[in-house]
Structures are given as structure tokens and as C-alpha cells.
Amino acid sequence: MFKNMIVYRIAEQWQGTLEQVEEALARTPFIECGATQERSVGWVPPRGEAEGPFAESVAGQWILRYMSESKMLPASVLNRKVQEKAEAIERASGRKPGKKEKQELKDEAKLDLLPMAFTKQGGMWIWIDTAARFLVLDTGSQSRADEVVTLLVDGLPGFAVALLDTQTSAQAAMAHWLASQEPPVGFTIDQECELKSADEAKSVVRYARHPLDIDEVKAHIEAGKLPTKLALTWDDRVSLLLTEGLQVKKITFLETVFDGQSKDDGGFDADVAIATGELSRLLPDLIEALGGEGRTALGEALPAALQKPAAEVLAVRLAAKGQGGAVTGPKEAPEDSEPDAAPF
Incomplete structure (x- = not known):
């Protein structure tokens, strides 16, 4: 089920229940992108069942499912649309759009193109081990992990975590x-x-x-x-x-x-x-x-x-x-480099 792990320690002061987690996640369900929406994130039932709970407990382990959707809009397509709009203004008025106007044209072109853009969805498994107080995210991307942690911290009162740290790097x-x-x-x-x-x-x-x-x-x-x-x-x-x-x-x-x-x-x-x-x-x-x-x-x-x-x-x-002067202090945050593996 899990292909990657970024592991956090859950603060002792948080003593939330499964029902509280379910209630919090239900407030931010995943909804597919609208016509002019670039990105959407939220929670889905981990079992994949419509109207199912957003937090499941299996043998005491809590499982959540995060979902994101992004519109795929290639830069070359967007730039070409902006250029077409700029040329139209130049033909009509005899002047070239300035820097500020070009940014407005870019925003306008993006709104024109988003309804036709392809979408890409990505899911992530989240595991909360309440006994060991671990939060485990199935991702190899620290930026995506940060996004999920922020969503959890914002939604769950008193929820706080820290990246797992060890005595030796x-x-x-x-x-x-x-x-x-x-x-x-x-x-x-x-x-x-x-x-x-x-x-x-x-x-x-x-x-x-x-x-x-x-x-x-x-x-x-x-x-x-x-x-x-x-x-x-x-x-x-x-x-x-x-x-x-x-x-x-x-x-x-x-x-x-x-x-x-x-x-x-x-x-x-x-x-x-x-x-x-x-x-x-x-x-x-x-x-x-x-x-x-x-x-x-x-x-x-x-x-x-x-x-x-x-x-x-x-x-x-x-x-x-003794083997090359390895640094043994606290670790730096891992680079955001590799895409997440597909679930299951």
C-alpha cells in the first residue's frame, strides 16, 4: 500500500479521536477543478466508496486519503495565446502592450485556456499510528508532504507534528x-x-x-x-x-x-x-x-x-x-525531487 514514507512525530498534547478527524476532513472534501480553476485539493474516502467516511480505522491504525487535481497547461501554449492577443492589440491600436498589460493578457489567456486543459490527479495515503504517535505520508516529495501537513494542522485543533529526527544523520x-x-x-x-x-x-x-x-x-x-x-x-x-x-x-x-x-x-x-x-x-x-x-x-x-x-x-x-568527515548533526529538509508513486 505504501511505496514511500515521510515520517513525523505527533505532539503529545494532541489527543484527537477518530470522530474528530472524520469531522474535520469532511469540511474540506476533494472537489474536481472547476472550468477556470487551476488546482483543487481535499480529502476522499480511503475505501473509494461514495459517501464513505473520510477516516478509517483498521486494527487501530487510522488511514486517510488525500487527493489533488491540477490543470495541465503547457507554457508554450499559454505563451502563444498571449502573443496572439498582443499582436491583435498592436494591429488595432498601433502600439505594443507594455509589461503590465502583458501580465493582464497572460491572466486573460489562462482563463481562456483552462476550460480546455487536461487534468491530472494524484492521491496520497496518510497513516496515523496513535499508539506510537507517528504520522506517515506516502510521498517522496517534501513539498507535497508540507501541503498535507498544513491541511491537517489547519483542520485539527491542537494538531502539531515535527519531522522525525535521529541522533545520527x-x-x-x-x-x-x-x-x-x-x-x-x-x-x-x-x-x-x-x-x-x-x-x-x-x-x-x-x-x-x-x-x-x-x-x-x-x-x-x-x-x-x-x-x-x-x-x-x-x-x-x-x-x-x-x-x-x-x-x-x-x-x-x-x-x-x-x-x-x-x-x-x-x-x-x-x-x-x-x-x-x-x-x-x-x-x-x-x-x-x-x-x-x-x-x-x-x-x-x-x-x-x-x-x-x-x-x-x-x-x-x-x-x-573516520570515513570522509560525514556530517552527523540534524538533517536538512530533503529536496523535493521525485514524483509520488501510484497508490497500491
């Missing part, structure tokens, strides 16, 4: 795992990786379907190239691509997850149960592999049970510094 940890060829407990290193230099050249080395336990990879790290992406497999059950910004992409549930299940066992509830069941166990292991959680942007220390011993954190940091 994902980049430092990945550099250590590759240089030492010692992946964290429960994980194996797969055959995909991207390394990027921090200098002005910004040179990039990519490996795909290639073993990474080679001296060449270690040499790149020693030369200052740091991993921005690394493919991993967790517990022989889930494969994934971890990024330097602590995003998880290309999530694939392996055959072992479906052992003993019939092909007829599918459906919304089964998909939710499988996805949240596996990912709710993967996330704590990934956090532990990165030294445990740090302080949240909400200004509160997380519970002691979620923190890891300082000695364990220090060992990872020192090992990473």
Missing part, C-alpha cells in the same frame, strides 16, 4: 555501513547506492544492480563522496531505499510477508493490515539503527524509552567521521 550512518560493510542489526545492504561529493563539483556516482561490498565504494567515501541513497532490506520482509533526508522510498513487501495468505485475502483491510503491520515494526528498528531519536522540533524531549545509549550513538558518529 541518515547520511553519516549510511557512510559508516558502506565503509565498514556492517549494516545495522536486522538489515542487509542491497545493490543500489548514490554517492555525491560535497565540493563545488557536486560529482555523483551511482550504482544499480551492483554489489557494494567493493573497495571502489570505500575509496569514494574516503575521497569525500557521501551517500545520498542506499538500498536496504529489513528482516527479509521489506526492501527500501533510504535517503540522506531520512525519507524512505521504493518500499516493496517481499514474498515472505505473504506466506500462508491466499490471493483472495486482498482488499482494503488486508492491504492496510499488511502495510501498517510491517512498517510499524520496521520504523523502530530503523530509528534504532540511526542511534535513536533526538529532540523534536516541538521543543520537548521524547520519552526515555525511545532514546538510545549515548555510547552507541558516539560509536557510530566516530566511525562515520
Whole structure:
């Protein structure tokens, strides 16, 4: 069900109920773009049933479905329409439109063209784990994640979140795992990786379907190239691509997850149960592999049970510094680069 994950911590002070979430989402349902509307966003029933609830609970896990629609208006088409209008004015009055008038012509041309434009829709799964207090968005785009979080914060009184933060940055940890060829407990290193230099050249080395336990990879790290992406497999059950910004992409549930299940066992509830069941166990292991959680942007220390011993954190940091001076402080926000995967 989930192909990507951007993970947030939900503030302790928010204690909303499923009914409150349902009521809030119902106030901003998704409606397709009108004739002259460029973009529309809102909520749809996650089961896909007309008049269904906007928030579903499956085995205690809450699932929401965000939808957006945009009009596809190529710049070349718009510019040609503006040029036609400008030429018409010049023929009629003998003067060329000024800069301000051209902007007005552009707005006018856009209104003329929008009713004929094609539309593009995109959906996103949202998972709220109330027990672990995680908000998980099925997207690889930070800008789209920000849009959804803003919608939730505006609609749910007291709702506040912070991006998941760990004691060791994902980049430092990945550099250590590759240089030492010692992946964290429960994980194996797969055959995909991207390394990027921090200098002005910004040179990039990519490996795909290639073993990474080679001296060449270690040499790149020693030369200052740091991993921005690394493919991993967790517990022989889930494969994934971890990024330097602590995003998880290309999530694939392996055959072992479906052992003993019939092909007829599918459906919304089964998909939710499988996805949240596996990912709710993967996330704590990934956090532990990165030294445990740090302080949240909400200004509160997380519970002691979620923190890891300082000695364990220090060992990872020192090992990473010895392999090209990897930065181990708080992570920067991930770049908005890749489109979201299609749901299911």
C-alpha cells in the first residue's frame, strides 16, 4: 500500500479521536477543478466508496486519503495565446502592450485556456499510528508532504507534528555501513547506492544492480563522496531505499510477508493490515539503527524509552567521521525531487 514514507512525530498534547478527524476532513472534501480553476485539493474516502467516511480505522491504525487535481497547461501554449492577443492589440491600436498589460493578457489567456486543459490527479495515503504517535505520508516529495501537513494542522485543533529526527544523520550512518560493510542489526545492504561529493563539483556516482561490498565504494567515501541513497532490506520482509533526508522510498513487501495468505485475502483491510503491520515494526528498528531519536522540533524531549545509549550513538558518529568527515548533526529538509508513486 505504501511505496514511500515521510515520517513525523505527533505532539503529545494532541489527543484527537477518530470522530474528530472524520469531522474535520469532511469540511474540506476533494472537489474536481472547476472550468477556470487551476488546482483543487481535499480529502476522499480511503475505501473509494461514495459517501464513505473520510477516516478509517483498521486494527487501530487510522488511514486517510488525500487527493489533488491540477490543470495541465503547457507554457508554450499559454505563451502563444498571449502573443496572439498582443499582436491583435498592436494591429488595432498601433502600439505594443507594455509589461503590465502583458501580465493582464497572460491572466486573460489562462482563463481562456483552462476550460480546455487536461487534468491530472494524484492521491496520497496518510497513516496515523496513535499508539506510537507517528504520522506517515506516502510521498517522496517534501513539498507535497508540507501541503498535507498544513491541511491537517489547519483542520485539527491542537494538531502539531515535527519531522522525525535521529541522533545520527541518515547520511553519516549510511557512510559508516558502506565503509565498514556492517549494516545495522536486522538489515542487509542491497545493490543500489548514490554517492555525491560535497565540493563545488557536486560529482555523483551511482550504482544499480551492483554489489557494494567493493573497495571502489570505500575509496569514494574516503575521497569525500557521501551517500545520498542506499538500498536496504529489513528482516527479509521489506526492501527500501533510504535517503540522506531520512525519507524512505521504493518500499516493496517481499514474498515472505505473504506466506500462508491466499490471493483472495486482498482488499482494503488486508492491504492496510499488511502495510501498517510491517512498517510499524520496521520504523523502530530503523530509528534504532540511526542511534535513536533526538529532540523534536516541538521543543520537548521524547520519552526515555525511545532514546538510545549515548555510547552507541558516539560509536557510530566516530566511525562515520573516520570515513570522509560525514556530517552527523540534524538533517536538512530533503529536496523535493521525485514524483509520488501510484497508490497500491
